[in-house]
Amino acid sequence: MNQGKGAATPAGSAEPVRLHNTMSRRLEPLRPLRAGEVGIYTCGPTVYDAPHIGNLRTFLFEDVLRRSLHLLGYRVTQVMNLTDVEDKIIDGAHRAGQSIAEFTAPHVDEFFADLAALGIEPAEHYPRATEHIDGMIELIEALIEQGYAYTAEGGVFFRIDRFERYGRLSGIDLSQVVRGERVADDEYGKDDVRDFVLWKSAKPGEPSWPSPWGDGRPGWHIECSAMSRHFLGETFDIHCGGVDNIFPHHENEIAQSECAHQAPFVRHWLHSEHLMVDGEKMSKSKGNIYRLADLPQRGASLRALRYLFLSVHYRRKINFTDASLDAAGSALRRLDELRFRLEHVAGGGPDSTADGDAGGEEARQSDDRADATGFQEVLDALRRDFRAALADDLNLSAGLAALFRFVKETNRRLEAGLETRQAAAALAALAEVDRVLGVLDPEAWLEPTQSAAAWLGDAEIEALVERRDAARAERDWTEADRLRDELSAAGVVLEDTPGGTLWRRS
Numbered sequence: 001m002n003q004g005k006g007a008a009t010p011a012g013s014a015e016p017v018r019l020h021n022t023m024s025r026r027l028e029p030l031r032p033l034r035a036g037e038v039g040i041y042t043c044g045p046t047v048y049d050a051p052h053i054g055n056l057r058t059f060l061f062e063d064v065l066r067r068s069l070h071l072l073g074y075r076v077t078q079v080m081n082l083t084d085v086e087d088k089i090i091d092g093a094h095r096a097g098q099s100i101a102e103f104t105a106p107h108v109d110e111f112f113a114d115l116a117a118l119g120i121e122p123a124e125h126y127p128r129a130t131e132h133i134d135g136m137i138e139l140i141e142a143l144i145e146q147g148y149a150y151t152a153e154g155g156v157f158f159r160i161d162r163f164e165r166y167g168r169l170s171g172i173d174l175s176q177v178v179r180g181e182r183v184a185d186d187e188y189g190k191d192d193v194r195d196f197v198l199w200k201s202a203k204p205g206e207p208s209w210p211s212p213w214g215d216g217r218p219g220w221h222i223e224c225s226a227m228s229r230h231f232l233g234e235t236f237d238i239h240c241g242g243v244d245n246i247f248p249h250h251e252n253e254i255a256q257s258e259c260a261h262q263a264p265f266v267r268h269w270l271h272s273e274h275l276m277v278d279g280e281k282m283s284k285s286k287g288n289i290y291r292l293a294d295l296p297q298r299g300a301s302l303r304a305l306r307y308l309f310l311s312v313h314y315r316r317k318i319n320f321t322d323a324s325l326d327a328a329g330s331a332l333r334r335l336d337e338l339r340f341r342l343e344h345v346a347g348g349g350p351d352s353t354a355d356g357d358a359g360g361e362e363a364r365q366s367d368d369r370a371d372a373t374g375f376q377e378v379l380d381a382l383r384r385d386f387r388a389a390l391a392d393d394l395n396l397s398a399g400l401a402a403l404f405r406f407v408k409e410t411n412r413r414l415e416a417g418l419e420t421r422q423a424a425a426a427l428a429a430l431a432e433v434d435r436v437l438g439v440l441d442p443e444a445w446l447e448p449t450q451s452a453a454a455w456l457g458d459a460e461i462e463a464l465v466e467r468r469d470a471a472r473a474e475r476d477w478t479e480a481d482r483l484r485d486e487l488s489a490a491g492v493v494l495e496d497t498p499g500g501t502l503w504r505r506s
Ligand code: AMP
Pocket: 043, 044, 045, 046, 053, 054, 055, 056, 057, 058, 241, 242, 243, 244, 245, 273, 274, 275, 276, 281, 282, 283
C-alpha cells in the first residue's frame, strides 16, 4: 500500500493547518487525535457506471487534501469506500443477468483507471460495502438495543426524533419535512417519514444477506458508519465528500455512529463544491455529464483538467467550459516553458553562458554573484508562500499565484543568465510544489491523444518550427501562435532563445 511521501517526516514536525469545518461553518485549526497523524474518511463512488468528471472533482479535492497534509509533515490514512450494493446496481445486474460482483467489476476498474489518469494518489484502503455487512449488522443491533432503531415493514429504520443533534451539520429545518409525505415504495412501514432505512428487507429475486431481521441488504448510510469505524475508530479526524453528501448522507452517518457508540464521530467535516455545466450541477440525472474519455474530442488534455480543478478553491463551484480548459492549457504551457529552459541551463546548455562580449560576460558574472543571494529569496518565497497557502484551508489559488510570481521572476533571471546550480535549485523547488499539484512534469502526462495520431517525426517538427520562426519574423503572431498550438498538441515544447527556437518532445 502507498505510504505517502510524507511518511518519512517525523510526526512532531507537522506544520499547523487551518481548515473550514462544515459543522461550525468556520475555519478551525486541525487538531488530529494523534499528533502528526490524520485519519480521513472519504465517501467513494457507487460503482454502477464510470465516474463523471463531477465525481472526479470531489476525488481530486481529496487528493489535494492528502498531498497537502503530506507536504506539511503529516502521516495520512485515507479510507475511501466503494458502494457496491445499492438499488441502481441491483437493477443493472438484474437487467444484465449478472451477479453484483460481475456487474460492478468493470465499473470498479474504470474508477481506478480514472483516478490514475488524473494523477490521484491511491488511498490506503478501498473497502467495499459487501465486505463489511457483518460490521453493519453489529451497528444496527447496537442501535436497536439502545432504542434508536426499530423494525417495521420494509426493514429496520432509524428514529431520528431520538437524536437531538440531528440536523446540526446541514442546518436543515426538520419541521419542513412533514408526516404523511410520499416515501419510497419499499419504506412505507416506517413510523415517521423522516426516519431513514438501516436495513432493507429483500424483495423476491434480489441479492440479499441473512440478518437477525430476515434476509436483506444494508441502507447506504450505514455502510460509511461501519467502514469508518473499522479502519479509523469510533472517533476520527476528517470526513470529506461533495456538498450533496451533507444532507441526508452525512447527517445520517452522524446520527448512526454517535448513537451507537455514544462518542463523537468526526472532528472536522470538509465538503467540496460542485462542478457545474451551464449553471447546473453536473449529474447523470440531468444528462449533462462528461467523462474523461470525452475530453480529447474537446481538444483538452487530462492534465489541463487536473490544473483547472486545482486552480479553483474547493469551496467554490467550477463552471466547466472550453474556455476554462483552454486557460488551464495556457497556464501549463507557461510552466512547461520555464521548466524546459531551466532543464536546458541545468544541463549546461547555451543559456548558462549567455551571448555577449567579454566585457558583458564580466559584468554579468558580478551580477550573478549579487543575484545568487537574491535568487535564494525567490526560491524561499515560493516554498514559504505555497505552504502558507495550503495551510490556509488548501488555498491553491494563492499557491498558484505564488508559483506564477516565481515563474515571472525566474524567467527574468534566466534572461540575465542563471547559474547551473541555481537552475537545478529552481527545478527542485518546482518538484516540491508538484508533490501537491501533480501537474508540472509533462512526461508523467503522456496521453493517448498525443500518441499515434498526433505524433510528428523530427523533420516535420523542424519544418513547423521553421515556419513559425518565419511567421514571427514577419510579425504574424496569429500564425505563429497557431503553429505553436499545433506543435503543443503533438507534445512538442518550444523555447524562444536569442539564438533561435529550441524544441523538445514533452
Ligand atoms: P456518487 O457516485 O454519486 O455517490 O458520487 C461520488 C462523489 O461525487 C460524491 O462525493 C459526490 O458528492 C460527488 N459528486 C457528484 N456530483 C458531483 C459534481 N457535479 N461535482 C462535484 N462532485 C460531485
